[in-house]
Amino acid sequence: xxxxxxxxxxxxxxxxxxxxxxxxxxxxxxxxxxxxxxxxxxxxxxxxxxxxxxxxxxxxxxxxxxxxxxxxxxxxxxxxxxxxxxxxxxxxxxxxxxxxxxxxxxxxxxxxxxxxxxxxxxxxxxxxxxxxxxxxxxxxxxxxxxxxxxxxxxxxxxxxxxxxxxxxxxxxxxxxxxxxxxxxxxxxxxxxxxxxxxxxxxxxxxxxxxxxxxxxxxxxxxxxxxxxxxxxxxxxxxxxxxxxxxxxxxxxxxxxxxxxxxxxxxxxxxxxxxxxxxxxxxxxxxxxxxxx
Numbered sequence: 001x002x003x004x005x006x007x008x009x010x011x012x013x014x015x016x017x018x019x020x021x022x023x024x025x026x027x028x029x030x031x032x033x034x035x036x037x038x039x040x041x042x043x044x045x046x047x048x049x050x051x052x053x054x055x056x057x058x059x060x061x062x063x064x065x066x067x068x069x070x071x072x073x074x075x076x077x078x079x080x081x082x083x084x085x086x087x088x089x090x091x092x093x094x095x096x097x098x099x100x101x102x103x104x105x106x107x108x109x110x111x112x113x114x115x116x117x118x119x120x121x122x123x124x125x126x127x128x129x130x131x132x133x134x135x136x137x138x139x140x141x142x143x144x145x146x147x148x149x150x151x152x153x154x155x156x157x158x159x160x161x162x163x164x165x166x167x168x169x170x171x172x173x174x175x176x177x178x179x180x181x182x183x184x185x186x187x188x189x190x191x192x193x194x195x196x197x198x199x200x201x202x203x204x205x206x207x208x209x210x211x212x213x214x215x216x217x218x219x220x221x222x223x224x225x226x227x228x229x230x231x232x233x234x235x236x237x238x239x240x241x242x243x244x245x246x247x248x249x250x251x252x253x254x255x256x257x258x259x260x261x262x263x264x265x266x267x268x269x270x271x272x273x274x275x276x277x278x279x280x281x282x283x284x285x286x287x288x289x290x291x292x
Contacts, residue, residue, distance in 0.1 A: 032058075033133060038140035041116050042177045042202055044240030047144040049085030054143055058083055067212040067237035071205030140177075141184045151271040154190065162191040169196050170230040172221040174211040175203040176238030198224075206238055213237050213244035215252060226250040256282070260289035 036051060037043075043051070048060045060081045068075035080088045080096070088096070114122060114135050123132035148154075160167050169192055173179040179200030186192045198220065199207070210217045213235035225233040225246045233246035245253040253261075263280055266272040280290055 035135045037114075037116060037135065037137055039117065039119055039137055040140075040202075042140045042180065044140070044144070044177050044181060045079070045081075046240060047140060047181070049081055050144045050147050051138070052081055052083065053085045054147075056083070059088070060085075062239065064239040065206075065211075066239050067210075067242060069206070069210055070238065071208075074205060141181050144181070145185055145189065148185065151269065153268065153270055156268075158190045161186075167232060168230045170221060170224050170233040171197050172213075172218055172233075172235040173197065173200045173202075174209065174213065174218065174235055174238065175199045175201060175207040176211045176236060176240065177202050178236040178240040181240065182236075211238040213242055215244075218244055221246065222250055254287065254289075256287040257289050260292065263290060 036055060036057065038047070043062075045062055045064070048062055051057070052060045062079040062081065064077055064079060065075040066077060068077075070076070080092070082088050082092060109126065112124060112126075114137075116137060119137050119139060122135045122137070124135070125131060126133045161169065169186070171182050171186060171192075173182050179197075179202050182197045183194075183200050187194055187197055212218075215222060218235040221233050221235050221244075224230065226249060228249050231248050233250075235244045236242070243255075245255075245258050247253055259280065259282060262269070266277055282290060
């Protein structure tokens with residue numbers, strides 16, 4: 001979900017947001033005049049980042065169980081991404097935490113009903129300074145798909161997935177939010193057969209499964225790949241910012257190695273061919289594959 005300031009433009013975005021939330025006596029309604037929400041409440045974490053940057057939003061709130069068990073008896077978390085699309089830095093998170101300890105009351109609007117299934121703009125008079133208060137329901141995939149088209153060679157990928165030497169793939173969305181993306185990007189846009197994608201219906205409890213894309217929990221994909229029918233397999237966690245890649249016969253490709261493979265083949269990716277690359281980001285425990 002994107003939070004959009006209207007009509008203000010966001011300047012020095014992270015610092016300004018920290019300042020904005022520090023003004024304890026002011027209502028959020030004094031600042032937020034527009035919400036952008038994915039259809040049916042569904043957006044992947046990368047898509048949230050993309051939309052924040054695209055619409056120049058002040059930030060975005062992600063409500064997610066991530067890769068933990070979901071549902072009424074499961075996990076539920078809140079993540080906040082700032083105006084650059086990335087996770088909130090410590091200065092913002094710390095300020096939010098400090099303010100949370102001083103809250104004495106909050107107001108709700110129980111009569112407000114928003115149809116999350118209907119694409120388009122809905123407007124409400126909440127008697128704040130922005131009249132009307134605007135809610136926009138957007139297609140969860142379209143904006144992100146348009147970004148992907150500017151990065152990757154879709155023609156080459158489509159040829160790989162549909163041509164005479166077709167690469168058969170198996171993609172497991174694990175009943176998280178990635179289902180609509182897998183269907184629309186890989187199947188509808190790039191031509192992979194519909195049966196290439198499994199578990200693509202997002203479910204609140206992820207079908208009772210643990211949506212962590214690893215060899216322990218993505219066993220349905222692992223068993224399918226072990227049969228040798230598919231040349232490439234992947235699984236996503238529930239909010240779409242973690243993945244697992246498997247090669248033919250169930251060969252496990254570590255994230256460290258997949259990053260190294262991308263680094264070694266940047267000339268195949270139009271965005272990097274045009275823009276170059278300034279560096280690679282990785283976490284502390286990754287392997288030396290990237291160095292090599």
